[in-house]
Amino acid sequence: MNCDVVLARKRIFVPGSWVRLTERMNDPYTPLEKGLTGTVRYVDDIGTVHINWENGSPLGAVLEDKIELI
Template identity: 60%
Template sequence: MEKHKEITARKRIFQKGERVIIITTIQDSFTPLPKGLQGTVSHVDDIGTVHVHWDNGSNLGALLEDQIALI
């Protein structure tokens, strides 16, 4: 139930078109995203992944454990 609340909160906070910044490097085997990278929110899916069009051209989603913030 706690995870459901977190997903609902993410959907409320990270709206389409909002600008975000990575607080802690997102580790991914193929496309690591550095701290400080900015992007534009595309949408938040039903498992809480925030899909972002990053300014470096990547479209990697930010998972629940990844730290991003609105700017």
């Protein structure tokens, strides 16, 4: 993992920020659909954005997942 990418994600997705999933996650077993919103808990050292989603899921968003600040 590129340290610059991780540091950028930590600056962008600060704890308490609201985010929206802009595309369905590429995982057939996830309950997370496009448009779902949640609150950022933290970004870990590999760049995963850990989020408390409005549907109750605590699933993290990896680099391939498309999220945006709202």
